[in-house]
Amino acid sequence: MKKLLLLPLAAALCGGLAGAHAAPRPAAPRPAYFALKVYHLKTSRQEALVDSFLQHQYVPALHAAGIPAIGVFKPVGNDTAADRRVYVFTPYTSMKQWEQVDKTVDAKMLIAGGGYENAAYTSPAYGRQENIFIKALDEMTGLRAPNLAAPKSERVYELRSYEGASEKIFRNKVQMFNAGGEIKLFDRLGFNGIFYGEVLFGPKMPNLMYMTSFKNMPDREAHWKAFSADPEWKRLSGLPEYQNNVAHIDITFLRPANYSDL
Numbered sequence: 070m071k072k073l074l075l076l077p078l079a080a081a082l083c084g085g086l087a088g089a090h091a092a093p094r095p096a097a098p099r100p101a102y103f104a105l106k107v108y109h110l111k112t113s114r115q116e117a118l119v120d121s122f123l124q125h126q127y128v129p130a131l132h133a134a135g136i137p138a139i140g141v142f143k144p145v146g147n148d149t150a151a152d153r154r155v156y157v158f159t160p161y162t163s164m165k166q167w168e169q170v171d172k173t174v175d176a177k178m179l180i181a182g183g184g185y186e187n188a189a190y191t192s193p194a195y196g197r198q199e200n201i202f203i204k205a206l207d208e209m210t211g212l213r214a215p216n217l218a219a220p221k222s223e224r225v226y227e228l229r230s231y232e233g234a235s236e237k238i239f240r241n242k243v244q245m246f247n248a249g250g251e252i253k254l255f256d257r258l259g260f261n262g263i264f265y266g267e268v269l270f271g272p273k274m275p276n277l278m279y280m281t282s283f284k285n286m287p288d289r290e291a292h293w294k295a296f297s298a299d300p301e302w303k304r305l306s307g308l309p310e311y312q313n314n315v316a317h318i319d320i321t322f323l324r325p326a327n328y329s330d331l
Contacts, residue, residue, distance in 0.1 A: 099210065099212070100161060100212050101163055101205055102161045102162075102269075103161070103204075103205065103266055104158075104200065105157070105159075105202075105278070106156070106159075106199070106201075107154055107156050107157075107198065108155040109197045109199065110152075111151075111153070113148075115193075115196070118184055118194045118195075119155055121184070121185070122183060122185035123141055123157065123326070124326070126178065126181055126183060127174070127178065130177050134170045134174055136161070136170060138214065139157065139159050139330050140325065140329050141325065141326040142155075142158070142324065143155055143323060143324055145322040145323065155326075158263070160212050201278070202271065203266035203271075203278060205264065206246055206265045206267065208247045208252040208253065213262075213263075214330070214331050215261035217261060217284045219285055221329070223284065224282060224283065225282070225284075225323075226323040227289060227321075227322060228279075228321040228323055229281075229320055229321075230276055230277075230278050230318065230321075231276065231277040231317075231318055232273055232274075232276050232316050232317040232318075233275045233277075235275075236275050238314050239267075239275035239277065242277055242314040242315055243267055243277060246279075249305055250301070250305060254296070254299065255281065258292060258295055260282075260283075261281060261282040262279065262281050263280040264279060265277075273319075
C-alpha cells in the first residue's frame with residue numbers, strides 16, 4: 070500500500086509547479102472551509118475581463134490577506150461553450166478568517182476602479198455568479214498542490230458533486246468518505262486530491278463535493294480503472310450500509326488557469 074504523503078503546501082507547490090518556475094508560497098494550516106465561486110460568462114470579452122481582474126487584482130489581494138494558494142479553473146472546452154465558466158477556489162482556516170478576508174478584499178475591490186469593478190450595467194463583466202461554501206471532510210488531512218509534471222494546459226482536474234436523496238442518506242455518503250475510508254483509498258491510489266468537503270450552502274443540497282487531478286485524460290481514465298478494480302473499493306461499495314447513498318452525480322472536467330496556484 071502506498072504511504073500517504075502529507076507534504077507541506079510550500080514543498081508541494083515547489084515540486085508540483087517546478088516546470089512553470091512558480092515561486093513557492095508559505096505553508097498553510099489545514100483548511101477548514103472552502104469557497105467556490107463560479108463566474109458564468111457569455112462572451113470572450115467577459116472572460117478576458119474576469120481573467121484580468123482575477124490575475125492582477127483579486128488573487129493578489131487574497132495572497133496579501135494571508136491566503137497562500139488559490140485555485141482558478143476553467144472547464145475543458147470552455148472557449149466554445151455558450152455558458153463559459155471560471156471557478157475560483159479559496160481555502161480558509163476558519164469562518165472568522167473567511168469573514169475578515171471577504172470584507173477586506175471586497176473593500177479593496179470597490180475602490181480599485183478597474184474595468185471589472187466599473188463595468189456598466191449595459192455591458193456587465195459577467196452573466197451571474199454562483200457561490201458555494203464547503204466544509205472540509207474530517208479525513209482530508211491538508212491542502213496539497215497536485216504532484217503533476219505535465220504542463221497546466223494538459224492537466225485534467227475533475228470536480229465531482231454527489232447529491233443525496235435526503236439529509237440522512239447524504240450523511241451516510243459523508244461517513245463513507247470519512248470513516249469508511251474512501252478518501253484514504255483515493256490517496257493510496259494517487260488521485261492527487263485537491264479537496265473533499267460537504268456543501269454548507271449552494272444551489273444543490275445536500276451535496277458532497279471533491280476535486281481530484283491528473284496529468285492528462287488518459288491518466289485520469291487509468292486511475293479510475295484502478296479504483297474500480299481495487300479490492301478495497303469492491304469491499305466498501307458492497308457493504309449493505311452504503312447502498313444507494315448518491316441520488317445524482319455531476320462531473321466537470323477543468324484545467325487550471327496559467328495564474329492558478331493549484
